[in-house]
Amino acid sequence: MEKNEKSGYARRDFLLGSTAFAGATLAGAMLPTGMALAQQAKLKIGLMLPYTGTYAGLGVAITNGFKLAVEERGGKLGGREIEWFTVDDESNPAKAPENANKLVQRDKVDVVIGTVHSGVVMGMAKVLRESGTLWINPNGGAGAMTGEACAPNFFRTSFSNWxxxxxxxxxxxxxxxxxxxxxxxxxxxxxxxxxxxxxxxxxxxxxxxxxxxxxxxxxxxxxxxxxxxxxxxxxxxxxxxxxxxxxxxxxxxxxxxxxxxxxxxxxxxxxxxxxxxxxxxxxxxxxxHYADGLDTKKDKAFRLAYAKDFKMQPDVYAVQGYDAGQLLAAGLDAVKGNVADRAGVIKAMEAAKIDSPRGQWTLSKAHNPVQDMYxxxxxxxxxxxxxxxxxxxxxxxxxxxx
Amino acid sequence: MDFAFFLIQLLNGLQYGLLLFLVASGLTLVFGIMGIINLAHGSFYMVGAYLAWSLSSLTGSLAAAILLAIPLTVILGMALERLLFRHLYQRDHLYQVLLTYGLILVFEELRSIIWGDDVHGVVVPALLNASIPLTDNLSYPVYRLAISGVCLLLAAGLYFLIQKTRLGMMIRAGASNRDMVQSLGIDIKLIYTLVFALGIALAAFAGMINAPLSSVFPNMGSQVLIICFVVVVIGGIGSVKGAMAASLMIGLGETFGQVLMPDFAGMIVYVLMAIVLVWRPEGLFGRA
CATH class of the missing domain: 3.40.50.2300 (Response regulator)
Structure with missing residues (x-):
């Protein structure tokens, strides 16, 4: 019974997703009214990260990093206020599709940020491929996400295991x-x-x-x-x-x-x-892709601000979360916060040069960082x-x- | 593999087997002899390891930490038996599963609140912090050999307690017919409390003396839980001898499996278990 319901959901959602997409392009044509509406509403960001279990510390570091990037932009991205949604994924791959659906279907978020565990990443991929929701992965290094399973709305700000x-x-x-x-x-x-x-x-x-x-x-x-x-x-x-x-x-x-x-x-x-x-x-x-003692201006400033805000030292995971915030900002700034212009956001993110604490990086065609390895x-x-x-x-x- | 390395792998296998027995010994007692399904066995192992870490950083000595921690875990075991387990002896095993699964979650959360989510190391006591050179580039840590010694002592002690003492006789009698033992005027409640507490203390003790080897980290208990059940099931429920035989079998099987059949190393334990259960469904030394 439950299974039937789920696949029913998925199909309905797929249809919904495609109409929404068509709607978005239409809205783009009638730009003035569409944009005014979009800017009034808050941007919905869904964080799907581990907040309990072995990887809880990583989830917190990523969240802190991401919020620091937002805070540096006056608490806004692309000029829009933010409404946060949080799901604890427990690093449990079995619950990944269900958890991703909470953000996509129930909360109707504009962007999903997550997650640490590669198995959960692959579970999210199924849901987010169908919904087409913008997705930035701030850690999980599964090669497939930016390999055979890559998609236009999938981005990663961390690394591939390779x-x-x-x-x-x-x-x-x-x-x-x-x-x-x-x-x-x-x-x-x-x-x-x-x-x-x-x-x-x-x-x-x-x-x-x-x-x-x-x-x-x-x-x-x-x-x-x-x-x-x-x-x-x-x-x-x-x-x-x-x-x-x-x-x-x-x-x-x-x-x-x-x-x-x-x-x-x-x-x-x-x-x-x-x-x-x-x-x-x-x-x-x-x-x-990160190390102690990099001693660049950006890294020093980041470490100082992070330590001041969260009373702890940042690590590589905090950097990856911070860069997820920076990448999303680059995409949203280009379209002035009009996230409905999905193609515009993706294009701007693809072209972004991220000035990261780890050093500058850009995205590959498959949306994985092209970065210096220390x-x-x-x-x-x-x-x-x-x-x-x-x-x-x-x-x-x-x-x-x- | 030349002969010297074969001998070293043999030593690795035996040593790992003894370690498994140590970790499973508490479960042998509680599950094997009292018949209580204790899924929280791994949690007590974890509690022991964290106690060893926090108390040894306080006192500066692992031995002192262990001496302090053992009474604490005995008290914990007695309290849990009085408050929770006592009410479930007469009930179906499913109730025990539910309770002990709940305890896993509770202990994991408490661990996170009290000790945090970081990985910690416990220093090997200076007296045992040496290595014996075996080949030109390989040596054997003395601490591992010391643990093997402790395991053998523990195995002998448990066997003696259960098979040769009056208390052991009462425990075994209580396990097979509780009401009868009670009507013979033996305070079975007290005995159960003691034995359960001993089981918990054994699990925690394993965590303590293993802490310098394994490090101390979140969820460490769930890693040992499954292998402990495998040991008790292969050995035959209720048999200390069986648990020892099963531990050694698994230790050797895993060690040589990893070297000779690396692609199947993860399966070997379960293949062994399946073979033993087909051949002897009651386990190696279990009573049919």
Whole structure:
């Protein structure tokens, strides 16, 4: 029964969506009255982010960043006041379509901002493809969103998983490493990061000797650490996050591998865990689109304003949320807040040059940031920037036909 | 894989198996012997780990933290038994599932309020913070070996308690016929309170001594919960011996699985469970 109802909804909505779209183009033709009306109403922004569970901290950082961008524009975007709608997605992929529908159907939001978990991102994609609602994803790096599942209304202000490890190939080559082993969880993000690294390293003539996978979300690494010791590669590249990353770094040290085989990784390996791992992280080098000590004017101003507003230090997630706000502002400014001019908003967002705390970036054809990847090194409790590992790295966006 | 590495993997497997037994021991007692389905087992494991972290940063010593935390978890266990579980012994298992699932949510939320959502590390005690070199580039952390020792002691202690003591006899009798035991003049209520509290304390203790290895992070309990049930089910409900055998089997299976069949490593545990249950539906050492 419920299932029938749902598919019925979807169909009705699809029809509704297409008539609304036709209506919007018509309204565009009768510009004066249409615009006056649009500007009186508040802009409806829907935040679909995790506010409970493991990723709650990330959801809060993204929200803070986004609101800071809005606040810098006098609390308005494209000259319009904002009405906020919030849904806690709990990082639960099973509830993703239902949660996205709450914003799209019940609240009729103009823009959806979300989310952290890649599985939830793919669940949202189904709903937002049908509704055509403008969507900015401030984190989840699933390759498909800006790959085979890309769409004109899908935007991302963070990274693709592939991007976070691709530049490491060059880094390892420069250090003289010829062989490497990649270790990660066996799930989509891990495999995409492995692929990104493999392509980058093999282009440089390196050899990925072995891909090691731990079942997700297990954190027992001993067997594979022994395997690494027996393979004796020149370098190890890893991706884990959160508690798993903390445990991996400590186990790597306890197994006596630290200092014998240098460890590299996707930046998430050493983000947010350095307090927990003591000196086990020291010297680990990673690539990511943000780092400590960038020391640019924009980054300093952002960090200061963020710390002042929210009484905590910003991280990469706060930057991604902030940039989602900046990207949306660029789109809405161009059409003076008339979000019904969907094509105009999308065109302006596509052309935007975002002056981000991480440095300037633009969007690729598939709507993923083309951005500098920094090489960072763990020094004390910071991921200190060492330089740019890859200037303006673009995701290959395989299978995107939009 | 040459012979030296084969031996090291064997050691890894045994060590991991013992660790699994440690984590599952509380569940063996509460689910296996008392017959209570406790989905919140992982939550108590998490509570133990967070207590170890916060108390060891207060006192500066993990040993002191554990000594302080154990009485706290025993009291917590007794209070929960008195207030909640006691009322459900006579009811269908579904009520227990509902209650303990609710407890998972409550503990997870309390953890977030009291301790926050960050990842924390617990320092390995200085005395055990060393590694034994095995090959030119691999060494074995002494703390892991120490945990294995604790696991063996615990297993022996539990076996002795349940099979060889008067209290153990009463527990087993109570599990098979509560009313009869009561009418023989034994204070079964008190015994249940004690055993339940012991089960909770064991789960928390596992979290405490495992904290330096695993780190302390949100939802860490749900990671161990499923594997704990697998251990108890494969081993045979009510059998400490069985739980030990199952733990070692899973430890070795996972370790060699990850090395030899990496693509199927995630399935191995469940394949093992399926095979055992087809062959012996009551588990390895369970009573039919």
């Amino acid at each position: 991007q976070t490890t691709h530049a490491l190939g060059k880094v390892l080559k420069a250090k003289g490493h010829k062989t490497a082993v990649f270790i990660t969880w066996k799930y989509a993000a891990g495999e995409e990061m492995m692929q990104g690294f493999k392509e980058g390293f093999e282009t440089e003539g390196g050899k990925l000797t072995k891909e090691l996978y731990v079942p997700f979300p297990q954190v027992e690494f001993q067997a594979l650490l022994t395997e690494i010791a027996s393979i004796k590669p020149d370098a190890v590249v890893a991706f884990f996050a959160g508690g798993g990353a903390a445990k991996f770094l400590k186990d790597y040290q306890a197994a006596g591998l630290k200092g014998k085989i240098p460890l590299y990784g996707s930046g998430f390996l050493t983000d947010g865990v350095l307090e927990a791992v003591g000196d086990a992280g020291e010297g680990v080098e990673t690539t990511l 090489l960072r090194k763990v020094v004390g409790k910071e991921n200190k920037v060492q330089g740019v590992a890859w200037k303006a790295l673009a995701d290959p966006a395989r299978g995107c036909k939009a």
